[in-house]
Amino acid sequence: MMLYPPVAELASKVGSRYQLVNLVARRAREIAARNEKMGFSPVEKPVSTAINEVYAGKLTLVGHTAVTKTESELEAEAAAAAAKNISVDF
Numbered sequence: 001m002m003l004y005p006p007v008a009e010l011a012s013k014v015g016s017r018y019q020l021v022n023l024v025a026r027r028a029r030e031i032a033a034r035n036e037k038m039g040f041s042p043v044e045k046p047v048s049t050a051i052n053e054v055y056a057g058k059l060t061l062v063g064h065t066a067v068t069k070t071e072s073e074l075e076a077e078a079a080a081a082a083a084k085n086i087s088v089d090f
Contacts, residue, residue: 010055014061027068
């Protein structure tokens with residue numbers, strides 16, 4: 001069975017599998033609480049959404065704090081990397 005995105009790749013983005021599990025669980029709880037508060041029934045489960053955010057670079061750890069990046073911040077990083085002629089993965 002092939003998992004996508006690969007756990008090893010996700011763990012490398014945040015430091016370790018332990019940090020990955022904690023980050024994804026924390027974010028999934030935030031997403032679930034927001035959906036419940038708004039009465040929204042999501043197509044994707046909160047854990048899947050959180051995992052995809054980590055994989056896309058929208059959710060990272062800074063120290064021991066989870067940081068969610070906005071689309072404009074991701075675009076600014078890509079533009080800065082392009083100016084330096086560096087490849088950025090999304």
